[in-house]
Amino acid sequence: MVTITVAGTAHRLVPAERGTVRLRATREARRSADVVPFVADLHARLAADAERYVTAGAATRWSADQVYVSTVQRYRRDSDVAETFQVAAAGVAVRFSDFAALSTWVTDAGAVDGVVVDGVDWELTDDHRREIEREVRAEAVRDAQERAATYAAALGLDVSSVDAVYEPGLRPHDQLGLEGASVVQFGHRASADHGGPTVSLRPERIEVSARISADFTAS
Incomplete structure (x- = not known):
């Protein structure tokens, strides 16, 4: 043997x-008062879009983060002087079953000032x-x-x-x-x-x- x-x-x-689109509403300025209201409003609009896609049957689920604010240091060009900026951001993720609707949303939302398309996860x-x-x-x-x-x-x-x-x-x-x-x-x-x-x-x-x-x- x-x-x-x-x-x-x-x-x-x-x-x-399925394709899960990940978007962020974000803005940077010297004061948090100049970024938080803008991001909160834009984030609410993205969340409303996401909910409509799910209701229409083009997406199976969606989720949204809370608005968060962070502080970053930016150096002036050709200088050692750093300036402080406030960055506000909030994400929205939508899992699409309709890929035509996915492409439409990425195209439309990606053209809006303050929106960043982080990516699409296929599964x-x-x-x-x-x-x-x-x-x-x-x-x-x-x-x-x-x-x-x-x-x-x-x-x-x-x-x-x-x-x-x-x-x-x-x-x-x-x-x-x-x-x-x-x-x-x-x-x-x-x-x-x-x-x-x-x-x-x-x-x-x-x-x-x-x-x-x-x-x-x-x-």
Whole structure:
């Protein structure tokens, strides 16, 4: 009998089904009285937009931060003299299922003075992600079985049993420290300059991957 140890891998690229837009209302001035009312008003408008998108069915949920104020030091150009400024900011995040509406909001909101588009996070729905993960894990196991059978045949043997299956990092004395079956998101970061051109957004594809190692006995 011979022990055959192999790796099994699988991956799948799946079109994104949700896109979460992250925006900030922000302003900087010497006095907090010059920034807080402006940011609070703009933030309320963004939150109202977000709620309308959810009500219309174009988005599934939204959230908003409170307005916060911080102090920063800015140096005058070609000088060692620092000046103190107050910065007010508040964020809004909206999870869209309608990507046309997402693009429209990023374009419209990104053109407003005081709005910064921090990015878009692409993802799958939770149920679909779990379904794809199960399928990819099974594909990784089948890949390992095929590899073991190929090695066994080259030795003039047949695989008689599987002795163990491990996700990366779980095999005894394995120092790789890798993750098991997982979703890896390659998020497309969107940005918009104030008054800049229309922002074109293309949903990213999400890579769902799995990797295992397995011990087989051939005889």
